[in-house]
Amino acid sequence: MASGAPEQSSQMAEETPSFLDEFLRDFPAPLSAESPLPWKIPGTVLSQEEVEGELAELAVSFLSSRSCSLCESRRQRGVVSEGSRDKAPQAARLRAAQVHCLGPGGWKSEMRVSAGNVLRQRPSGRICSRPSSWLLVSSSPSCALAWRHTTPIWLSLPHGVFPRVCLHVASLPVFLGILFLNAPPPLAASLAHEAVAQLLQTDLSEFRKLPGQEEEDSEEVEEEKAPVTLLDAKGLALSFFNQLWDVCSQWQKQVPSTARAPQRQWLVSIHAIRNTRRRMEDRHVCLPAFNQLFGLSDPVDRAYFAVFDGHGGVDAARYAAVHVHANAARQPELPTRPEGALREAFRRTDEMFLWKAKRERLQSGTTGVCALITGKTLHIAWLGDSQVVLVQQGQVVKMMEPHKPERQDEKERIEALGGFVSYMDCWRVNGTLAVSRAIGDVFQKPYVSGEADVASRELTGSEDYLLLACDGFFDVVSHQEVAGLVQSHLARQRGSELHVAEELVAAARERGSRDNITVMVVFLRDPQDLLEGWAQGAGESQADRRSQDLPSALSEPENNTPWRS
Template identity: 65%
Template sequence: MAPGSAASQASVKRASAAQVLGLQLLQPQGEAWRPSCPGPAADPRDALGMSSGAPQKSSPMASGAEETPGFLDTLLQDFPALLNPEDPLPWKAPGTVLSQEEVEGELAELAMGFLGSRKAPPPLAAALAHEAVSQLLQTDLSEFRKLPREEEEEEEDDDEEEKAPVTLLDAQSLARSFFNRLWEVAGQWQKQVPLAARASQRQWLVSIHAIRNTRRKMEDRHVSLPSFNQLFGLFDPVNRAYFAVFDGHGGVDAARYAAVHVHTNAARQPELPTDPAGALREAFRRTDQMFLRKAKRERLQSGTTGVCALIAGATLHVAWLGDSQVILVQQGQVVKLMEPHRPERQDEKARIEALGGFVSHMDCWRVNGTLAVSRAIGDVFQKPYVSGEADAASRALTGSEDYLLLACDGFFDVIPHQEVVGLVQSHLTRQQGSGLRVAEELVAAARERGSHDNITVMVVFLRDPQELLEGGNQGEGDPQAEGRRQDLPSSLPEPETQAPPRS
C-alpha cells in the first residue's frame, strides 16, 4: 500500500485518544547522541526513546522488551497506592490552569517527562502515556473546572472576539487524577503488557546541542520524536519520526507551548496520512490560535519561530514559521528545502504593508519597528502583521541522504549553509566516524563567528556517520558545491537582501 494513498488513509487505526503527545526536550542544556532504540535515557531531560552512547548494534527490541516487566514492578513498588488530595505530585504540574483543548498534549507531556526521569523503556513509556491519557479523556472532566475570578469574567464579557466561554481546568487536580490513572494502567499491564508497548522501531541517530550563549535567558526549545506512531496511537504501515526546533522571543512561553502542541495538533489532522505537509501547516496555525487565546487569558507577549521535519516512510515533509531553518545534506551537497520568513522578503513586506503595517531597518529589518521575523506563533500584539501561517514542502528520500540539520537563527545567521558540510565532515574525520559531539562543534563554530543569541542545533543522521566518513562527501571543500545544490521547486521568492544577524 502506497503511503499517502486513500487506501492508506483508510487503513490508519487509532486508539481511543489517537492524538497523544509524544516526548519533549523542554530544557535543552547540552548535547547527546540519541539512538532511538529502546533503552534507559541517560538524563531525565532527554526524550524517551533515546540514550547516550554509540549506536547499539543489537536487536532494537531486545533491551526494551526485557526491561518492561521490571520497570512496571519497580514503578508500582515505589507508588503502591493512589495519590490522595494532600499528596505531592511526583512531577511538576503543567501550570495552574488548562483549557480543554490543551489537556491532551499537556498531560501526555507530563507523563513522558515523569517516565523519562525514571528511565522507562521508550515503547512502554509511550504506550503507557497514550493509554492513560485516552482513559482520562473519556471521563467527565467537569469536576476539575476552575471558576474564573470576577475580574477575569468581566474581561471576557468585554472582549467582543471571545464569544464562547472558555472552560478552564485546575491543572494540579487534573495532574493528580492523571497519575492515579497511570498507576492503574501500570497495574493492569503488570499482568499482560500489550504488543504496542513492545513494538519495534527504526533507529535514529540524533546529535543535539543547545546553549543560552550570552543572552540572559534560554528561550529555545526542541523536540525529538523518533517513535511518532507509538506516541500518537497510529497503526498504519508508515513509519514516522518528528523533529523540531523552536526559537522563542520575549519569553519562553510560546516556544515551550509550540514544543508541546504542534505535533499533537498534526496528529489530530485527518489528512495526515494523505497530506502530511498540509497537516503540519494546519498544526502550526492551530497552535498559534491556541496560544493566542492563552496569551490573552494570561497576558503573555512572547512569540516563537519554528521549523519541523516529519519523516513519513520514504518522504520528508518540512514546515516552518519564521527564520528557524532545516537543510538536507545528500552525498555531501546541500539541498535547500525552504526559504525563511523575514521582513525584508519582497512578498512578506508586501503582505505586511497591505495589512497596514510597515517594515523598517533598525540594526536589521523589523516588522513595525519591533520584530525581526515576519511570521511566528504568538506575538499577540503584532497580529496579523506577524502571521501564524506556516509554509511546508515535501521531498522523496532515495536512501542516499546523509543527514538533516535543524537550527535556530543563532546558528544560521553566522554559518552559511554550504559551510555545514565541511564542518561536519571535519568533525567526523577527527572523531573517527563518531557523531557524538557534532552538534556541539557546530554550536561552537557559531559562537566563534560572533553569535550572541541562543543557539540550538539538531543533526539527524539518515545514514551511519561511519559510512559518511568512509565514503567521503562529494562537494566537500568545493567552492562550487553551493552552486550545485539540488533545490526543491518552490514558489517562494528569494529575499531581497541578506539579513544581518539578529540582535
C-alpha cells in the same frame, strides 16, 4: 540511521519489566489528594483542547527522566552520592541501554547491561593499549567501588541525547536500579497515550473552572467571553497520575502488543545553550515514537523533530514544543497529506496560544521549524527564521526560505494589512520584530502571520542527515558550511556522531553568535558509512579544492533540487 527492529524490540522487552517494577516500587499506590505531585503543573488552568498535549508531555517527560528526581531522594538517604554533573536538564534523559566507562588515558569501553548481567563487551572510541586495565561490569560490588574511586561513567541514549554524568554508587545493584528508573522512549510514549486516552474517556466536568474563577480581574477575557472550556490543571494532573499508575499496574502483568518499538532506530545529536542571553528561550522536540504517543496503528513509521526559538519569553516556544505535533496527530489528513496536517497544526497552535496569551497576558512569540518523516517521505514546515537543511551525498540541498521582513512577498503582505517594514539595525515589522511569521506575538497580529510554509520530498536512501537549528546558528553559519563542519567532526571522531551538534554550536559561538543556540542533527544514514563514502571520493574533490584559492572552495556547493510545496 536505520537499524534492525528485532534488536530494538528485544532490548525494549528486556527493559520494560525492570522499569515497571521500579516505578511501582517507588509508587506502591495511587496518590491521595494531599500527596505532592511528582511533576510540575503546566499553569493553573488548561483548555479542553490543551489537555491531550499537556498531559502527554507531562507523562513522557516524567517517565523518561525519573532518575534525576528519584536519585535526589536516594542521595538524601545516603544510597547514592553524585560527582560532577554536566548539563543536568539533559542528564534527565538517561536510560539503561549502554554504559561507557572512561579510563585514565581517555580510552573507552562499551558494555551492554541488563538486570545486572553483562550481555556483551566491545571496545569503542580510543582503545587503551592495556586491555587488562578495563573496568568490567559484573555482579560484584567491588567493581562499583572501583568506579566510585577512579572513573566517571558515560551513559548514552540511542536516540541522540548524550549527556555526561558522574555517579558514585555504593554497589552495582544500586547503580543498575538507577539506570532502570527511566522508561525506554517507545514505552514512555505508549504508556502516556494509554493513560491520556483512558482519562479523556472519563467525565472531566468535575475539573471545570467556573467563569471568572481563573482571572476575575481580566478585562480582556471579559471582552472575549473565553471561547474555550477551562479545567483545573492541578486536579487534572493528580487524576492523570493515578490513571498512569493504573496503566503501569496493568502492564506489569501483560504489556499489550500495540506498545511495540518503532520500526526504525534513529541517531540524533542535539545541543542547546543559553549563550550570553539572560534566559534560554529555545525549545526542541525529538520524537521517534510519534505513532506510539498518539496511538497510530497504520503501517507507516513516523518520526518528528522540531526546534522552536522563542522571543519575549519562553512561553510560546514551550507551548509550540508541546502542541504542534499533538495538533498534527489530530488532523484527519495526516495519513494522506502530512504536509497539510503540519500547516494546519501550526495555524491551530497559534490560535490556541493567542487565547492563552489573552487570558494570561503573555506577549511572547516563537519561530519554529519541524520535520516529520513518514515512511520514505520527508515533510517540513516552518515559521520565521528557524531553518532546516538536508545534506545528500555531501551536498547541501536548499529546502526553504526563512520568513524575514525584507523578503519582497512578506513586505507586500505586511503593507497590504496596514503595517510597515523599517530598518533599525535590521529589517523589522512595525519597527519591532525581526521575523515576519511566528506563533504568538499577540500585539503584532495579523502583521506577524501564524501561517506556516511547508514542503515535501521523497527520500531515496542517499540522504546523509538533516540539520535543524535556530537563527543563533544560521545567522553566523551559512548553509554551504554545514556539510564541511559535520564532515570534519566525523573525520576527527572516526565516525562518532555523539558530539557533532555540540561542535556546531561551539563553531557558531566562536563566530560571534550571542543568541541562544540550538542545533539538532538527524542522521539518515550511519555516520560510519558516511565517513567511508567520503573517504572513497576524497582524492579527486580534495585535489579540486587545493587548486582553488577562494575560501568558498572549502564549502560544499548548494544543490537547489526542487521541492514539492
